[in-house]
Amino acid sequence: MLFIFSNNVVFYVSLLIFTTVLAGKAGNRLGIPILLLYLIIGIIAGFFSEIKSFISPHLAQNLGNVALVIILFSGAMSTRYSDIRKVLLPSCILSTIGVALTAAITGFFIWLIMHKSDYSAYFGIKESLLLAAIMSSTDAASVFGLLRERNLSIRKNTKSVLEFESGSNDPMAYMLMMLLLQSIVTPDEFSVGHTVIFFLKQILIGGILGLVFSLIIIKILNVINLANSSLYPVMILSCVFLLYSGVSFLHGNGFLAVYISGLVIGNKKIIHKHNIEDFNEALSWLFQIIMFIALGLLIDIKEMTSLTVPAIFIGLFLIFISRPAAVLLLMLPFRKINFRSKLFISWIGLRGASPIIFATYPLLAGLDSSQVFFNIVFFITILSLLLQGISVPFMINLFNQTEKNEETASEFNISFPDSMTNSMMEVELTGENLRAGSKLMNLHLPDKTLIIMIKRKDKYIVPKGDTLLKEGDKLLLIADDMHSLKRALRMFGGQKE
Numbered sequence: 001m002l003f004i005f006s007n008n009v010v011f012y013v014s015l016l017i018f019t020t021v022l023a024g025k026a027g028n029r030l031g032i033p034i035l036l037l038y039l040i041i042g043i044i045a046g047f048f049s050e051i052k053s054f055i056s057p058h059l060a061q062n063l064g065n066v067a068l069v070i071i072l073f074s075g076a077m078s079t080r081y082s083d084i085r086k087v088l089l090p091s092c093i094l095s096t097i098g099v100a101l102t103a104a105i106t107g108f109f110i111w112l113i114m115h116k117s118d119y120s121a122y123f124g125i126k127e128s129l130l131l132a133a134i135m136s137s138t139d140a141a142s143v144f145g146l147l148r149e150r151n152l153s154i155r156k157n158t159k160s161v162l163e164f165e166s167g168s169n170d171p172m173a174y175m176l177m178m179l180l181l182q183s184i185v186t187p188d189e190f191s192v193g194h195t196v197i198f199f200l201k202q203i204l205i206g207g208i209l210g211l212v213f214s215l216i217i218i219k220i221l222n223v224i225n226l227a228n229s230s231l232y233p234v235m236i237l238s239c240v241f242l243l244y245s246g247v248s249f250l251h252g253n254g255f256l257a258v259y260i261s262g263l264v265i266g267n268k269k270i271i272h273k274h275n276i277e278d279f280n281e282a283l284s285w286l287f288q289i290i291m292f293i294a295l296g297l298l299i300d301i302k303e304m305t306s307l308t309v310p311a312i313f314i315g316l317f318l319i320f321i322s323r324p325a326a327v328l329l330l331m332l333p334f335r336k337i338n339f340r341s342k343l344f345i346s347w348i349g350l351r352g353a354s355p356i357i358f359a360t361y362p363l364l365a366g367l368d369s370s371q372v373f374f375n376i377v378f379f380i381t382i383l384s385l386l387l388q389g390i391s392v393p394f395m396i397n398l399f400n401q402t403e404k405n406e407e408t409a410s411e412f413n414i415s416f417p418d419s420m421t422n423s424m425m426e427v428e429l430t431g432e433n434l435r436a437g438s439k440l441m442n443l444h445l446p447d448k449t450l451i452i453m454i455k456r457k458d459k460y461i462v463p464k465g466d467t468l469l470k471e472g473d474k475l476l477l478i479a480d481d482m483h484s485l486k487r488a489l490r491m492f493g494g495q496k497e
Helices: 002-030 034-045 057-077 081-114 125-134 140-149 156-168 170-185 192-224 231-249 254-266 273-298 301-306 308-330 339-347 353-358 360-365 370-390 392-398 482-491
Strands: 423-428 449-456 459-461 474-479
Touching: 002 034, 002 273, 034 273, 034 370, 057 156, 057 231, 057 254, 057 273, 057 353, 057 360, 081 125, 081 156, 081 170, 081 308, 125 170, 125 353, 125 370, 156 170, 156 254, 156 339, 170 192, 170 254, 170 353, 170 360, 192 231, 192 254, 231 254, 231 273, 273 353, 301 308, 301 370, 308 339, 308 370, 339 392, 353 360, 353 370, 360 370, 370 392, 423 482, 449 482, 474 482
Parallel strands: none
Antiparallel strands: 423 474, 449 459, 449 474
16 A cells, blocks of 8 residues: 555656646746746646645645755855855845845735734734745745746846845745744743844854855865765755754754855865756756645645735735835945846845745644735735746846846857866857868967867867868867967957957
């Protein structure tokens, strides 16, 4: 009997993942956010009781936390200091004070419209602020997915603000949510002193251990010399979860620790870095799929639709009023970010998996209002992905956020380990370059410079001395140092690297 049950689980999970991957392909072509499709597939799967019986709020929360750790670490590891240095202060303000201000404005609005409704018993001021805190952070998975997977060419500073804010604001939303939840569940233990101690422990333990542990991980990775390079991504993943678990056990913010460690590790030289990044990205997508399906299975369509009207009002207020108000107010001192960019940043405040995962905490705490909260958050997430997600390309043009100096995409998808000091360059052959002859040996390249690949239309050619070259061929050059590369650059007429 156990064997049959296990096989059923494997079959249904495999079928759902396969379906979501195909749906994602179709969604990209139609301009529909992939994460929205994942949620919808989860909801549809919930109509089949045999599948729905596999999931519970506790399991969904655990899957969600695992997924968030992977997503935050992967996103942080691919963030470069050089990209965020100029926008670090406004991004940090948005991911901390911005989250709190958005929650405060939204919470007061929820209390105003709900305390005299049929659901008034569920919405005192604390409960209203709790629901707002759950929805206060922009979702890293949604923002990373939109900006990176759809290759949207947004102004560099704007994109950096969005990515850093969305990746780093979950810890603040989590702290607010947990603090408000404790104040409702155990009001006798709640005080101003408790609040201050709670925030200090969360930030200091999470921040310090995240930094220290990341430096230890870097040292271990670079000296351990594992026999199989495929084990490096596995090892770093285990270290990340050890960090998250340890910090959470010590009552620090595990999400903050993971994000800081990813940021530090991603900007240091480590062995097999590209393999680790590729592994993390693949795992991030897998767990996004599993997480959204699991959360979709938890929803009850009848209960959610009964809350349509208040959920629409709250969602529209969050999208059009509280988020823009918080962003525009807090970014007033930053004159280098123009007003159009600030409006665009305020619009791309997508809700996604994080709010739905956070909404499972009141469910497990046994709050009477928890199912209502979960249904409202789920509805608003769908509304956000529909309204904000689909409109991103239009908003880029409306607010003039297209990157004007966009670099030409590489013709060769080749990367080398960070430990290598070689320099690479791509050039296109002209008639002038072929005057001395049409064979590779006739080019007379500078010392310490090699041509390692030739692209001719859609074909790739491994070069030899007697390889015949044609005008328009694209060459991939590698040199021992930048000086040799510059000599080669002058030889090919000063083409750009």
